[in-house]
Amino acid sequence: MSQRNVTHWLIHHAARHAPDSLAERLEEEWLADLETRTSGVSRLRFAVGCCWATQVIAYEHQPSTAVASNAAAHTLIASTDQNFGFISLRSSTFFLVLSLHVVLIYGFMTALSHTHKSAVPDPLQNRDLPRSQPDRVPPPLPTPNLNHVIIEVPNIETNLTYEPDPDHSVTTGPVDEQLPPTPPTPSTPHVVKQMAGGPGAGFPDTADFYPSLSIHLGEQGVSTVRVCVDAKGRLTSDPTTLKGSGSARLDEGALKLARAGSGHYRAATEDGQPVSSCYPLGIRFQLKN
């Protein structure tokens, strides 16, 4: 029985045990949704899940008919609790164990066959290598034609005489004259006053980006993102998470907030002039008590 037939049989089997009013609809719906699954394991998981869904649906629909009947309803509900509505507990357990075995065996077969296939190398093939050229003696290098070169150095006669200039005589001794003040040499470089950037006016509210599920789960924390902002407070690149809060949902919310704040950042300044810069931005998600 092929994998496709197994999944179709499982869904047909599951729908057949659903309440009568839903059986045809569920089978058609599940077969249609099964077509969206591509991998064999996924299809098998889907079909097994449908079997479980049938049990739950049958269990939830059973009390409404039982309560409408007479005093025997209590007995019926009690047996429903034990037997999941339409098959015995023993049968359902056996079916569940069997399904798990099928899934495991199928998973092992597909995973191991893929591993072996990739591990086995391609078959060896003989191939003629090009014959190497016999050793050949390289031709002798041409001998350089070295001629005697005579370099004549002209004889330069120098006749230097020094006559002292009476107007520019050099004297030694203490100097009484005050030397003009020399300009002060800069001993320290010019210090640039830098101001870090941050959220500016009109920056979005953190609460608007608090994920709903995180609120439900009570998740709190601080997510630090890295933002690069130009002189006008606009993002120049997509923000990235520097340090997570421990919750992927909160980190994603922080990134959305950082993106939404583009144009509302306060740019960093150097000597009072706004400049482009990158800096970390801590975003705290905290619930009210």
Next chain:
Amino acid sequence: MGKKDANVRMSLQTLRVLESFLENPTEQLSGADVHQRCHIASGTLYPILLRLESAGWFVSQWESIDPSSAGRPRRRLYRLTSTGLRRASEVFASFNRGVLA
């Protein structure tokens, strides 16, 4: 469907299903679409969909395509009702009230 009880037990999986519908309340989603968005197994997903439909939060109908021309079977599409939209919004709003500004 069976019982008409508007009070639905809010499990985490139910909230995730509702959240996927609230992203675009007018959109019709099949079970496969919901699975792709919130990755809930079929054994849990379909009972939730039927439970919400039974409670009047969802309505469902068959996809209006010709299976032979589309090359695939028609799907069952679920959509939030006005009641479902209001109740789901109330559920999520009750969480948002606890958030610091």
